[in-house]
Structure formats: C-alpha cells, structure tokens
Amino acid sequence: MYVPLHVHSPFSFLDGAASLRDLMERAAHCNCPAIALTDHNNLCGAVAFRREAERWGLKPLLGCEIDLEGGHHLVLLAMDEEGYANLCRLLTRAHLDSPRRQPRLRPEHLQGATEGLLALSGCRKGEIPSRILSGDLRGALEAARRYQSAFPGRFYLELEGCYLPGTRRLNDALWELAKFLRLPAVMTTNVHYAFPSQFPVHDILTCVRTLSRVDDVHPERKINAENYLKSPREMAELAREYPGVLQRTVEVAQRCQPLPVLGRLLTPHFPLPEGMGAEQMLRQLVYAGAREKYGRVTEKVRRRLERELEIICRLGYQEYFLVVWDLVRFARRKGIRHAGRGSAADSLVAYCLGITEVDALARGLLFERFLSLERAQKPDIDVDFDARYRDEVIRYAREKYGADRVAGVCTYNTFRARSAIRDLGKALGFPPQEIDRLAKRFSYVEADMIEEAVRRLPELRNGGLPLERYELLFELCSQVAGFPRHLGTHLGGIVIGPEPLEGVVPLQMAAKGITVCQFDKDYVEEVGLIKLDLLSLRTLSAVEDAVVAIRERHPQFDYQQIPLDDRETFRMINRGETVGVFQLESPAQRALQVRLGASDLEDIVASVALIRPGPIKGNMVEPFLARRHGRQEPRYLLPELEPILRKTYGVVLFQEQVIEIATTVAGFTPGEADRLRRAMTHHRSPEEMEELGRLFVEKARRRGVPEETAAAVFSHIKGYASYGFCEAHAAAFATTAFKTAYLLRHYPAEFFAALLSNQPMGYYPPRTLCVEAKRRGVRVLGPCVNRSGSRCQVEGRSVRLSLGYVRGVGPRTVQRILSCRPEGGFSSLEEFWRLTGVDGEAVPNLILCGAFDALDPHRRRLLRRWSILRSGGGREGEPWWREEVDGFRGPDFTPWEKICWEQEIVGIPLTDHFMACLRPRLACEGAVTAAEVQRCQPGQRVRVAGLPVRPHRPPTRSGRTVAFFTLEDETGLLEVTVFERNYHRYGHLLFGPQLLPLMVVGRVKKQGSRNFLVAEHLYALVPSGRRKSSC
C-alpha cells in the first residue's frame, strides 16, 4: 500500500493529462487510502479534488508544487488549517511579488510561514535532486540542511520511480543523504496522468506549453510514459532497494487532515456607525426604502419584510446586504446607471434597498428562490452597471474594504474544439494557415464532439475535409476536452472577505491588473466566501447616452418615469419592430411578439422567459400563446395549481413556479424544492430527477393527492427540464426591455446614436442597425472630420457616426482631431494634416470612407493629394500641384468600390447598401426586396437576395435541425427558415468559413402580422474567395 504524494491534475495547466476523476478512480482501484494534489503554483483544483477524492473513498491531501527563486521546485502539503492558510499566503506572495505568470517564492517568504506545512524535495527540478544530478553533492547537502531547518520534522526526501537515465544514481544518492541527515524518504512517480496510454496527451500538452513541436527536442518533455499512477506492485518493485519509502507515504497521509475546509461562512464586514449593529442598520435602511417606495408601510409589506429580514439575519447575511446597498448607493451618487438582476429580484428587501427595480411583493415573487433557511447556497446578487463605469465601482470597493480583502473571481478557460485544434495542431506540426482554417470551422463544438460534428453538420460533411490526415489530431483533441487551458477572469464576480483573502484562497494577478482568486465562482463559495457580480451592461451605457441626448431637446425627460403601459410602445413591439431593444431583438423574440400581442408588462416578462431552450423544447410556446389569446382553456390538474400558474395561463414558465408547485402540492420543504429546481437546471441528472419524482409522488399522496395526478403533475414539471428562467430575473430584464423599446419608439435618432456609440452589443451588427434605422426614417451619416465627435451623435433627424468607427483611428487620434479642429472646421486636407499631425493608415482610411467628402467628394483625387503631401512633394497653390492634383481628371471610385471600402474600413456601407447596387441586376432576375415580401401573399414563391446575418441552429421541439437567419437588404430585414432537408443541402453556405451574399428562393409564410420566408434553394451571389473590397 502506498499514497501518491506528488500528483498533477489538469489544473497544472497544460501539464496534467488525466482528469481528476480518472486519477481518483485509478488511485481507488490501486487501494490507495489517500492521494495528494500538487498542481503547479496554484490550488485551483482544490475543491473539485476534495469532492472527487471523497467520492472515491480517498482521503484528500492538499498541496502544490511551487517554483522557487532560482527555478527549483518544492512540493508542499498542508497538514492542517494553519498549513492551508500558510500555503495560500506563500502562493499569493510567489505570484504577486513576481512578474505575472512567473511566480517565484523567495527564501525570505518561507520565514515564519511554514507552520502546518510538510515539504518534499520534489522532482528532478527540486534543488536537491538537481544538484545531485549535476554533481554538486556538497550543494545538495547544504540545501537539504536548509530545508530540514525550514521544515523541522516535516521535510522528506523524494525518490523517483520513473525509469529515467540517472534514476538509480539519483535515488542512491538521495538514500545516502537521507541516512546521513536522518531524514525520512518517500518515493513518488511525479504523477501527470493516470495510465501510460495518456502519455501522448501529456507530451503534446508539454509541446503546447513550451511552444514546441513534436519533432523538437525540449528539456521539459518527458522521454517515457512512466509518470502515471502506478499499482502497489509496480511501486514495490521500484522501492525494492529502499525499504520503508512506501510505508512513509502512508505516514505522511496520516499526518495531514483533509483540506480545504468547506461550508464555512466568511461574510464581509461592513463599517457600521458607532453603537449600531448590522441588523439594526439594515432594518432602518429597508424601512426607509419601503416608505419611499410605497408611501406607507402596510401590514402586507411589513409582514413580507419581516419574514425576509428574519431569514437574512438568521443566515448571517446582514452585512452582505449592507455592502451591496452601499455599492449601489455609490453608483447612484456618481450618476452611474445600474440595475439589479437575477434571483435577487425575488427579494423585497433588495427592492427597498434600491438594489433591484422589481417589486417582489406586487409580482408575488418567491423569496425562497433567492434565499431560504434550508438552502445550502449563499446569496448571489448580480447588478448590471453602465459598462464604462463598472470598474469605478470595483475601485470603490477596494478602497473601502482594502485591496487585500477584495479580489476578482477567476474562470477556467477550457479546451473546446477550436482552441484544441489550434494548439494541438500547431504542436503536431501542421502549417499555421491550415490549422487556422480548420479551427474556424468548428465554432461552438466541444473538443470531444469533433468527429460527431463532422458527421452531422453539412458544412463540415460536405466541406471536403481530409479526415484521415487529422485522425491523430482529433483523437488527441477529444482527450483534452474540458481540460483547463489557462486561468481567465470572471466578468464581474468579486469577493469581499472579512479578513485578508490571502489566508483563505491564493491570489494572483490577472491580465487586467487586478488580483483574482484562484477559485472560480463556485469554488469561492465552497470555502465560505460570498460572491457578488458587478457586471458591465452596454445596454445601460446606451440608455445613459440616449437619455443625455434626449435631455438636450427635452430637459424634463426622466428615464425612471417612463410609463410601463405606453400604448404606442406596445404597438411597436407587437409589430415585431424591436431591432435594438434589450432582450426583444432576436428573430425568435420578434416572431413571438407579433403572435403574442403584448398588452402589459407581464407579457414582456413572459416573452423573456419563453424564448429559451427549455420552454421551446418543452413545447411551452404554443400552449402559452393559444391560452393567452383565449383559443384554449388553461387546464389545471389540481385546483391548487391555479393561483400559481394563472399568470402564465397554466404553463410552467418560471423556476419559482416549480418551487411553489412542489411546496403546495407535495409539501416539499424549501430545501427539497430547491434541490428539484437545481436538478432540472444545472445538474440535469436523470437519476436524481427519478428520485425526486418518487419523493414528490409519495409526499403528494400523503397529502391526499391521487397518485396518478401527482405523477402527471410531476411529469409536467419534468417536461420543463433543460433551462427554465427565474421569474425575478425575467421581470428585471423585462423592465429594461420595455424602457428601451419606449426610447426606440419615441426617440429613435437618440436611441440609434446611443446603440451605435456602444458597440459591440446586442444581437445585430452595426450595419444591420443602420438598415433598421433608415427604415424608421433615421439616416446614418458617415464619419466626417468636421462634424463627427468622439461618440455617435444626433444631427437633425440623422445620426452621425463617430470618428472612432474608422479603422486605424483610435481614441487618442480622435481626441487629437477634435482638439485641433478649428471653429469652422478644417478647410483642406493639408490643413488637417498640418494641425493634427495624424499619420499612418488613419488618413487614407478617413479619405476612403468619405470622412473628407465635405472638403472634396472626389476620394481618389484626395488620396493622390495625400500621397504627394506625405512624400513631401509640393504644396497647394504651387503650379506643379495645380497640374498634378487639382488638374486630376481621372474618375473617382465607383459606388460599388466606395461601399466596399466603407464596409472594410467602417464596417458599414455608407454610400448605399450592397444590395442597392445590385438591385438592377437582381430585378432582372426577378428578385424582390425584403420590404416587398411583406406585401406578398402567403404561399407565394419569391426570390430575395441579401446579406445573411446571424445564422443559427437553436434546439427545436422535434429535435430536428432547423436553421434560421436574417436576410438584410437596403429595404430592411427578412427572416428566413431553412428546414432540415435543405439545411443539409445548403448549410455550408450559412455556416462555412465565409458568409457571402445569398439569393434565397422560397415560399412566403405569415406569422402574426409579418411575413417570413421558408427557403427552398439558396445560392451564393459572388464566387467564394473573391475579396469584397476588390469587387
């Protein structure tokens, strides 16, 4: 029997080639009583490791292999909580006191910081082994004494069992050293994978990590497949000449307790006023907020608030709420637009504190969805902020609570098909361009689904891929599927600790220059910290910009006072004219709106929840619509279900409804009901659903519900599996959705200017937004050196694009142009250059996109002028100039050339739309415009040409593949559906490496008041490979 004490998981980032599951299973199979995890310079895998080890009946020993100054390695194992805290501190110091991504522990870091830690001398990169191998035996002896002194009674020499050249010599020397210094010795195999067959994966990952190819020799590459988790018999054979080295591994395990400690609570401390407790302050603020919201605190409000406050305080989250309230208050004072989202909107306390905008009481929202005494989960409050100022809020948090107590949360960016093909393909020696082309064809595919994708997806099946050539590559990709590739930063998650975080979780520096925990959003909570999400939402930036612009003409305008029952806005929504509107913009949403005929905010709330994979696959949409319009009577299997499902016409739409049904019908406790909700959403475990189903039926039966009825009710809930929406979240989003629709309806120019200023955002690219703006009578004007600003702005009834839209014109260049622009504008290209000094590609790009048209509409002549100016040859007014430049009589760019340049440089054709240029030819071919299709009869066969936008293949009720895309021409947008048979014939045109203009031949169908097209044939309008700009 032995214990593997030196083990690397995939959280060693490109150095571990077996999943935690494989490793634990293998160790259990080998009858190991325990196993250590010692990833490189991090504890990212700690929580997952502990859970997986315990699942396999193994005692988890937590540690890491840390890099020392000088490049040596040291293996550390935490024995107890103090050891764990010291390990976190040492890792934090190694990361934060060294350049990013090169963590190094210095000798002084170890002083006073090794209590509770046990050290192993490490692999060949350990100081002692490397000195022995280089012949420096005296140095090895000195180093061993040093470590012995730093870790008294807790330092072990580590013999290797890997059959490398020099292994015997090394082990013999270590054995002698152990005897001489009376140091205990253990043997490990420096595990990097579970089975020898996984060696190729490890080798290829090493190549990726070292940027080498399989044909290269590199010192990091292991020469054999011996770093696997060996059986006790194999270890016994290796340890034959070193008695006791395996037994000592068991003794080491006995000295260590399982770590990290899970399930604690580490809530942040809010600085309270003198003599006031957290609960008291929270109550004061909540009731003050309630008076502000309701005028008078009624008994109903009071009862609800008291219930929530009791749960919050019993769970110990009072200070957490105060912290969030304070951050939101800061944002409000600074004029930073914000909106709470997620399940926090289930809380009336959150509403009264101003964290959310949803009145949970009026909506009948269930607080238990957010927080309950039985629920194991901590509260998770998400707040969206204007994207431009979110970081200011985080900076405030750091200043207020201390930079050592505030950190971001990391993410583990894992291998998917594209990244795996790129990295592993390069390591296997494929030419870069070939790999790049191959990788681009596998968007949204998991690394272990590549071969299935090739079989299933027409654009890959018919794409002429030489599969035999990529056999080894695809095989290796499938083996790294889901492995963490590198640490990323969670978009908005932060933790605020009650004590310096470095004793709770290791910290390191992220690319953005902020410290992040080495745990992701789930793991930070497991160790007791509470996360909150401070998110960036560009929609809020757009709202802010729109409001500022609107107030220039209407100073009294107040976004908060937008009436949520504006009829004109509803009429616009019901026509499906919601391109640009938050949450209601997608083709599926717009198609729903024309059928739904929303008349109040509840309908918008339902819309947000309906267009999701869950309701679509669960066949919720049609019954909902039929009952909404009175074509079908809602049927309730039990009378108790009516009050729960009335607002959604008998259809289960929200997670809160599932919880309420389980509670009301079967008497599920809040904890049980939440377990059900989680089993349906995140976990999707069929076995657990079966078990919960039995529990539901049994408990319902005991309450007098007939068994068949209970089973039918449960199957209703089960059919809602996949992803269902949280009602509070839908309500929060619906409010913003309606308000942005209101802005679009009543202030379209301001709203489009704001949308275009805050790209990328939304569903559609800027080019499509311009088509929609034009359809609404808002023209989008190109950048102009004399009229444009740093943001898109309203000009009469038009929108002027900002200078920043021009490729090569960055923020600094924009500022330079604006600050140097004279009162009446630039009068010539030469004056522009003389005053601004702008150079490089910026000027030709400005010319080619028409930014100088106001000075001279002849772009080709201007380019000539620029090249002469730039080369120092001549000035305006000189005779030579007059002849060469002013006398230039050559033709300007054709309209087609102009729009090709504009598309390339600005991303938007400005002179005209591509399809407008082709219209005469298209008309000859019998093609109609997108606008004309709306006047056709259902069933009519038409030809329409346009640019395909956002092709996608969402999950369908039938399980068949149906593709949808928007076809854009100069008159507007047309939705196109491609059913499975035609998808297999033409899918490569929609999902191939290049999206080309298409001609679509199909039949007109009606949905509500709008027509769409069912495609029968598609073909590309231009041959592939031709550059658009060389039209």
Added chain:
Amino acid sequence: MSKLLRVPVKVREGDNGPVGFYWRGRLRLVARVLERWLDAGRWWEGETEKEFFRVQVREGGVYELYRDRAGTWVLYRVFD
C-alpha cells in the same frame, strides 16, 4: 565521447536485463548494469517504447543497448 551504432545484436538475457551480448564476433559479458530507463520514442509516428540499458562489460567498456516491444535487441551506442 560516444558513438551511435544502432545495430541489431544477439543478447543473453537475465532477470534484470542483459547479461551478455555478441558484437564483432565476440561475446561481451556484462559486469554490471549502470542504468536502466525507458524511452517512449516517436509515438506520433507509431514508434513503440524501448527499454534502454547502459552496461559496463567485464573488459571495462561501456555500452548502451535497447530492447523494443517486439523483443529485438539493438546495440545503440558505445562509449570510448
């Protein structure tokens, strides 16, 4: 200094590796096995693992031999 040879040889095997091998018409008896290691080879080209032995023969010379998965022995290198 060493010289790469890569010639197949006939080997007498013991429990722990070669006890002797034939080269240039003579049997070289192994005095001791200095090192033993495994090498995975060019796995991406289908090459299989080799087991290497560095041995000192009774006459004093040092040699490296390997045995592949099929059991074929090759004299890989001789040290001066």
